[in-house]
Amino acid sequence: MPDDTILEVNDLQHHFDVSPPALDRVLRGKGRVAVKALDGVSFSIRRGENFSLVGESGCGKTTVARCIVGLYRPSAGNIVFDGVDIGRLKQRNAMSRVRRRMQMVFQDPYASLNPRWRVRKIVAEPLVTHRLVTDKAELRTRVGELLEQVRLSPADGDKFPHEFSGGQRQRISIARALAAHPDLLVCDEPTSALDVSVQAQILNLMKDLQRRLGLTYLFISHNLAVIYQISDRVGVMYLGRLVEVATADQLFSTPRHPYTQLLLETIPRLDPPDGSSGEREPVAGEVPNPIHPPPGCAFHPRCPLANDRCRNERPSLLIADDAFVACHAVHEGRLSSRLAEPHSPARCD
Amino acid sequence: SGEAKTFRWANDGDPTTMDPHARSDGFVTSFDMNIYEPLIRRDRNLKLEPALATEWASINPTTWRIKLRQGVKFHDGTPLTVEDVVFSIQRARDAGADATSQLAPVKEVKPIDDRTIDFISDGPVPILPNYLVSAAIMSKAWCDAHNTTSAANHEGIENYATRNANGTGPFILKDRQPGVRTTLVRNPDWWGIKDQPIDPDEIVFTRIDNAATRVAALLSGELDMVYNVPPQDIERIRKTAGFKIWQAPELRTIFLGMDQSRDELLESSVKGKNPFKDKRVRQAFYLAVDEDAIASKVMRGLAHPTGLMVGPGVNGYDATLDKRFPYDPRAAKKLLGEAGYPDGFEVGFDCPNDRYVNDQVICQAVVAMLAKIGVKANLLAQTKAKYFGKINAPRFETSFYLLGWTPGPIDALNMLQNLTATRTDTDGIYNNGGYSNPHLDKLIKKIQVELDAEKRNELISEALTIVKDDYVYIPLHQQMVVWASRDNVDLAQYATNDFPWRYVKLK
Amino acid sequence: MTPKNTEPLLRVENLRVEVPSRRGALTAVDDVSFDIAPGEVLGVVGESGAGKSLTGAAIIGLLEPPLRIAGGSITLSGRRIDTLPYEAMRRVRGKEIGVIFQDPLTSLNPLHTVGHQLVETVRTHLDMGSVEARGRALSLLGEVGIAAAEERIDHYPHQFSGGMRQRVVIALAIAASPRLIIADEPTTALDVSVQAQIIALLKRLGRDHGTAIMLVTHDMGVIAETAHRVAVMYAGRIVEIGSVRKIIDRPSHPYTAGLMASIPRTSGPRGRLQQIDGTMPRLNAIPEGCPFNPRCPKRLSRCRHDRPDLIPSGDADVACWLYLPVSEPTHA
Amino acid sequence: MVAFTIQRLLQSVLVMLTVALIAFALFNYVGDPISNIVGQDTTLADRDHLRAELGLNDSFIAQFARFVSHAAQGNFGLSYQQARPVSQIILEKMPATLELSFTAALLALIVGVPMGIYAGLHRHSWVSQTMLTVSLIGVSLPTFLIGILLILIFAVVLGWLPSFGRGAVVHIGWWTTGLLTAEGLRAIILPAITLALFQMTLIMRLVRAEMIEVLRTDYIKFARARGLTSRAINFGHALKNTLVPVITITGLQLGSIIAFAVITETVFQWPGMGLMFIQAVSFADIPVMATYLVLVGFFFVVINLVVDLLYYVVDPRLRIEREASANV
């Protein structure tokens, strides 16, 4: 593993057991049912990089984030953080040392702050939990600094979350996440509940912080424009798998996977391309049921290029030019681009 | 008149069984004895009078001879015979019956001819006729036919006689809904109907547990008569037009008992000794209780304060002894001091709360009175099921308690034997305080076999004097039997709390 | 492109919505005026809390107490509707004005089938028997693009996906063929791919049935695709209103400009986005003068105490002192 | 659904066993049945004999095991007090209690739900404020006091209604009903009111709270926006959505109605199981007490089951979700 890799995710799988109760299963002669929310995801993130995951609702973005920060225990695969395989840590102590260096910002600024705690207490919680600051006065100054870091005033510490607007709350979340000096910040759709002007503020703030503190981000969003603005590299997910990994510039200039192309086409445009009516072509079909994913390439029911191979054989993530793509059509050259060595490891760093 | 006369009445208990031998519960027997009859019964003044037997006499010290009434028919039409009597006495003494102990002295019941029967006992039993009062006569044929030749009922199936009846009495069971309503009709073929015409055509009995509801039902006109009226409601009923109160002293004596047998009381602050073994302490308790206040305030005058453990009407009652030592808290305090408890002491006090008239209120009053001489009585008032389980044999787990006693055969011997004799297998069963006095025991033995009535009563007086002067118990009062009815009802009130409906008249 | 020649379908004049509070009434919608012509789509944009939803709610008379209309008038095809009694207004709702709310998950009663809710709405407003109404319900479902309507009509809302539910909501809104639809963030909760379907549907309605639409949204992309004209709201006021291309390409008001600039794009330079510093004031702390003045990069001194009115400036109406025709006298 | 029902019934067996076990553990403390069964003159030897015969000297585990093994064969023993099979006694008493409980529950619903709706719809009107306050008085006084006061007023002073009992009953198979005779109907009024008062207050407050909550939901707002009539909105949409919590609480309360019936039945001498139970307690009639408790345990399980099944009927969402989470 190269030295500057901070997080490496290998063949990560996560299944949710949604089976009916035991007796029911026996009576109806049914087996267990699992949602394969993640079905073998691999990627790695370099220190100081901003890696993004993008995809339609339900494709497993949040599940990846939660596995990484330890909210879910992966069903298979491993997560290596700074050389430590987190999945193998059993002791709470060891876990919590790693945890401290990995923090998360949640999607919903309204639900992610305890409504009955004052902001000061919320922001101080990581410091208190990890005993980073024990002195009362010092704690107060430290919380004040953190609040200032996210452009709030230290006096705001005395208020309750409901006294803040959505954007301000998201800043509080960020301040809390920064409190314990993490190396990696996992941001699960941090701006999707905010409107554009506030979104711009938050995104700018995140960028500033990254520069100043040398943070690494795993950024999750379904908004391609946001992804374009903030990421260095992007992974596109579809139904629990990565279908394409590329640098942001590459992805937006030359999307390879048909799904990526479809995603880019559905973005509403401010400036309609000349000649068009400004109307998007509605995409046919919806995301399939993850309990019974289609065989072969999961995208084939919606893919204009699907052939028999796509219906039967699952494509793996292989290098195509500078990007990694999981698509038979791309690899076979049916969709431009030349095929890379078929057996290069399915890793994208 | 053309309309049937119905007499509706209620009580807080239920005649749980129609089988007259199954339970010796006072109310059940009293109820069933309107359907069945004994050989000898009691009249309004509790004197013995002929029922199914026309005459009885002691023909030698161990034999009583009775003559059976002729022409008596059971409700199903079969005639009463000597065999029925022999069978019934046997049935009443059988395992499973509950009257066994009363008829225990009877060794043999011998039919002499078709209207004469001899009762033979081991030794002299002067009050044997008294015992026969509660032995109901059933039809042998009927019992055979319905497989109920024994009153036993613990085998898991219901005994036929529990809900059906076939007696010789003035009333015939018509409908029985246990715990709810029991309906009976007049027996037109009753042998006594000429001397004692029966007025109501129908009797409807309802159980109403709650005293207030019972009284309300009377006042609202849904009942003609209720039993067991709480003292506090008497004034209200008396004042209401159209209703009247019936009252008579009851034979039951309410008294306080003290543990005098243990070396250390179970529930007391005094350790290492038992203060009640000291007569002065018992006397102090006696003197500290203001029975007059209890009688007037708690019982609202419906009690007869008593100095004796048996009440007027009981054979052996001695009016000269029936005077309480006067209320004197100062003397009581002094006695306590002399006994070594100048500051009093603490003692547990057991009391029922659903057994006697205002039982718990009496106990509370006693607690307050004892407090005035420095004794702290810790009152535990419980339902009778828990209470009796605690204080009665075989546990006797009490230090100080309140109890009531009615001598079953209306003879003082019964009280002496049960409450004051030294505890043995057969005697002193309710001597919960464990009092033991060999002299008294000897006296009791003498009374048991004395056939001469006058001599016997002298012996009883002697025994009662000992009981009184030794402060074995603290007698409080005989409560009044208080019944209430509509103005148009006439009836006979028994001091035993029995209620024979043959006297009921509806105007 | 804007069918301006016709008589406006909806005219809102000087609308004021107030919230009584402990310390006097707060003004949540202040002096808002605009109109919509038949077949026209008016986009309404602005920051969260700017008063977009309240304006819509005021039009259909569904302000939740204690909110109340404190001034102004609302006229639908020449008839004043803000003063109508409850029962008369009820007949207007659904029949003449349809409403689509943001969240398809919560807008449908979970305990009734979709068909029940459709039939109920149809029969409330149109004189139809139950069989006929069911027929109409089926055709409505077909119209909003729900396949196998015959089978789907007896399903419960939870058996539909989010996008389908939102289409059902639209079917309910157009059940009685209203002439105006107020769509309050109809696509916010949806995926991009579904969003495109809904927008296409709305546009078709306007085109085919001449239905006017008031489209409230945060998403400028949606506006750009759909609306003919756009009203920009800030702190309870309309700060700028004009044709869609004008607002997007050449915004006049500094707020509109800031808003447009902060939209992230998928092409062009990356790096820092433009942003408007500060936050929109709360209702109880709306500054004197132009409410935008504390955040405004081009603030003039009069902005601090004089409130600008919405006045024509070129091809749009703007409320900003920067665009004051010099001749016009100042007025508070 | 079938599986769910079977599972619940299996659980009910467990619940009943536990109830019986606990019941037997506590029977040592309810008193001595012997002194109630026998007369005062019964000898100690006879008492001991009887005690042994009834198995009262055995450990409570042994008594429990015997009860269970007999009960499994449908034999619940003989009542000490009445010397009749307990099952027969209970069958006699059950109709009275069930009729009273259901009448009371119905009354509570019929009065409580509309009052709750009204109070929910007109939150600030003085009528609903008054209703809310007055209804609280119903829960502020002990049941027995309310019962006696009602008897005093309606039976003694006004003479309109009977003060006790069930009136005339009609037999339909083993079931007896008082609801088919005028006398029986008159008799049930006072006890039903006494029993319903508390539940009425509770249901009314619950419906009100739920109503207020539901009226604020988006789908109600949307229903308004569609121009539906107030009636359709309030009853067709809002009320139906308040039903789930109301069903839950009513179900739970039906259980406590049965428990409260003990006191009401005593005050009104209502010949039901509650009265029977109290009489059994004061008599230490162990077989009756044990069977009653087990039966009540069974009622609770059944009520909970019915409540859960009603959820299915009322809320289509649960028809799927329930299956995934039936084990909670």
Add this chain to the structure above:
Amino acid sequence: MSELTASGTPASVPERPQRWMRFVDSDLLWSFSRSPVTMVAAVIALVIIGAALLTPLIAPQDPYDLASLSLLDATAPPAWLKDGSWNYPLGTDNQGRDVLSAVLYGTRLSLLLGCSAVILSFLLGVTLGLIAGWRGGIVDALIMRVADVQLSFPAILIALLIDGVVRSVLPRQVQTEISLYVTVLAIALSYWVHFARTVRGSTMVERNKEYIQAARVIGVHPARIVVGHLLPNVVGPILVIATINLATAILTEATLSFLGVGLPPTEPSLGTLIRIGNDYLLSGDWWISIFPGIALALLILSVNLLGDWLRDAFNPKLR
């Protein structure tokens, strides 16, 4: 509401206002001052609680001092009636206790008993509910089945059981003293289920909220999450149950005393007083039950009204 009443933009709050000023200024007090019913209820509750606290000072008689009772004064009517005397303003009961004093002491006792029982069942129910909701699975199923069993037993029987066990385990001398605790325990044990069920329900909703997950990501110990984060957010809804249960607990005690399980009759609670007086209702001695009845009704009424108001005041959605 929150949006409107928060004290303005960050800049406009230069300093943290005094606690007292904040209280005076708070929404709670404001909504309070706008509800006359609540204010009356609060006054009544205050008077009752005050009277209960000061009872030994203001009661004309100590009804627990048995030596001071005189049976001869029993069932005297209130002072303003014929035969009444101002020695006993509200008359006397069947033991000669001054009804006014008995009511005061009884209120004190009932309040103490009710509050302790509610607090205890609250603690028990909340703890079990939290555990069940947080852990889910087997633990949850187990706790909920125990709750089912518990519900099958009327409070009266639970009390009998506990009372029996206590009496057979503990020495006799202490039994009278501990009867209060036994009663409290008995009542508490029969009411915890309501708390547990409600808390379990909201816990299951709340535990999936993001602020709980945030705490987990931070690495907060689960016990701390439950106590620090979850608990404050689930106790709100059960405040109302608590007020209703206070009423039920006080009434249950009255029934218990009848079975000889509750407090000794020499130290009557309000419930016991009513039950005693109940026997005298028909006879016309109404004051024995009516005055304690009024006291109890007022107490429960005011507590419930305050509970109602609290619920509405704390629910931002209702304003």
